[in-house]
Amino acid sequence: xxxxxxxxxxxxxxxxxxxxxxxxxxxxxxxxxxxxxxxxxxxxxxxxxxxxxxx
Numbered sequence: 650x651x652x653x654x655x656x657x658x659x660x661x662x663x664x665x666x667x668x669x670x671x672x673x674x675x676x677x678x679x680x681x682x683x684x685x686x687x688x689x690x691x692x693x694x695x696x697x698x699x700x701x702x703x704x
């Protein structure tokens with residue numbers, strides 16, 4: 650059986666941790682409540698369209 654390398658997971662994930670820790674000041678910041686509201690409005694709009702334009 651091959652030996653398992655200790656610490657391999659940390660080295661492979663270190664770049665991702667560094668990438669996600671760095672925030673870009675130019676990035677668009679959206680409030681999560683706005684995303685939920687937009688999803689609800691889109692779902693309601695689809696249901697209304699299904700009522701007026703049945704397939």
